[in-house]
Structures are given as C-alpha cells and as structure tokens.
Amino acid sequence: MLDAADGPSALELSARHAGGIDILVTDVVMPGMSGRELAERLAPARPSMKVLYTSGYTDDAMVRQGVLNAGVAFLQKPFVPDTLARKVREVLDGEQGAGSNKP
Secondary structure, three states: OOOOOOHHHHHHHHHHOOOOOOEEEEEOOOOOOOHHHHHHHHOOOOOOOEEEEEEOOOHHHHHHOOOOOOOOOEEEOOOOHHHHHHHHHHHHOOOOOOOOOOO
16 A cells, blocks of 8 residues: 555655556545546556545535546545445446546
8 A cells, every 4th residue: 555645745656656556545625736636647657547536525516516527436524444445345346436547
C-alpha cells in the first residue's frame, strides 16, 4: 500500500513507484488538488488503475455539482474499515466503476 498526504505527494509517489497501482482511493474534495484532478493526472501513466472516490457529500450531490460523473465508484463518509474493504474488492472485481479511472 502506498500512502500520500495530498494530491501533489501522490503524483510524486506514483512517479517514483516502479510497480503497478491497482486502485486509487481518494477523497473527492482535497486542498490544492481534487481527487478528480489527481485521477486524471495519474491516468495516462496508469491506464489500468481503478479509482474509488470518497466524500462526506452524497454521490448525488457530487454528480449534480459536476464534480463526478454518474456511475463512478463512490463511497460516502463516514464508513468503517469493513465497508471500505468490501467496496475496494467490488471495484477491483469490476462490480462498480470497472476499468474506469475517469471521474
């Protein structure tokens, strides 16, 4: 598992990491760079990477405000570790947001 404090740190970490990244779990709203922008910037170098967005806002609110497209993998906060683990497994197995890193 790779862990970054913010979007710019995640970009740097990804650039230094020679191995694959199966999934990006990112908050939608972050200071300095949104989760959507992070996913878009990582996508060219990691086209098979899947993305799971999280937010304290509802997925409907995110879509209505144009932050996310309908159908992307999304997990509303707060959540417990078991819920996160199940959602990550769904996304990796292609049950939601499969093959899509497009916000």
